[in-house]
Amino acid sequence: MSSFSIRSFEQLHHHLAQLPSRCRVAVAHPADAHTLQAVLEAVQLGFVDAFLVGEVYAPLLENLSSEIAAWVHHIPVSDAGAAMQQAVQMVHDGEADVLMKGLVNTDDLLRHVLNKTYGLRQEGGIISHVAAFYLPQLEHIVLMSDVAVIPSPSPEQRRAQLTYVTALAHQLGIETPRVALLHFCEKVSEKFPITLDYAALKEEANKGVFGKVIVDGPLDLLCSLSPQGLVDKHLTSVLEGQADVLIFPDIETGNAVYKTLSFLVPKAEAASMLVGTTHPVVLTSRGDSIATKVNSLALAAIQTKKN
Secondary structure, X not given: OOOOOOOOHHHHHHHHHHOOOOEEEEEEOOOOHHHHHHHHHHHHHOOEEEEEEOOOOHHHHOOOOHHHHOOEXXXXXXXXXXXXXXXXXXXXXXXXXXXXEOOOOHHHHHHHHOOOOOOOEOOOOOOEEEEEEEEOOOOEEEEEEOOOOOOOOOHHHHHHHHHHHHHHHHHOOXXXXXXXXXXXXXXXOOOOHHHHHHHHHHHHHHOOOOOOOEEEEEEOHHHHHXXXXXXXXXXXXXXXXXXXXXXXXXXXXXXXHHHHHHHHOOOOEEEEXXXXXXXXXXXXXXOOOHHHHHHHHHHXXXXXXXX
């Protein structure tokens, strides 16, 4: 049984800072102020040991305190391509625990991540994406998959998504995650084949295929996160309107929800990372805030720790 439960990113930062070792992060080409600022904040919070591979945004490294500088290591290389290769190689070789994207194109970095010689792809594995939000009205973190990688998940890919996101929920101290399989309504119908996939996935979960987890669906977003939503629709669910995890039907839905929460929900806090790789990969976009990048580093770091 987990001895802790993390309900906010602030709690996550504190928990990581109390652990005996920091997470070693290889940052590929941190030439932009946003990425480097996020890394330095994570160092200051006490949970990151940073390896800056390639060009850096130099002004931020000036006048660092000795306490922070001790955990920041610059590794110069010739260009962005070399920086990506070396950062990935460091993680592959066990010299770092997490890979973080700097000022490079995501597709370019992924080519290195997927390299058969020094990359981070698991043999026969499925790569996916997990996002996390702290929503003040719910007062806890909600995990989401997949908003950025798999366009229309096959049943096999959706099983992988459920496995990855459940493992992360356990790392956050959620002993029995409640997982909602999202759709626009709650009926299983041949008109919507995805609902048949959901029914099969739920049956597998009930048989214990995914370990300690409670799965229900199809459910709409309101009934997944609001007990009152279930009451209003005269429905019942084993999740009781308190889902910890949302599994999206496709990337369009997931991405739209992610961006809606990011821009329209006051005080919502976000994080995201690549999963299904041998090590966590932080692939935040240039439009993400510094806070989101710090939270993403924390979400990746918790994946490298044992409860």
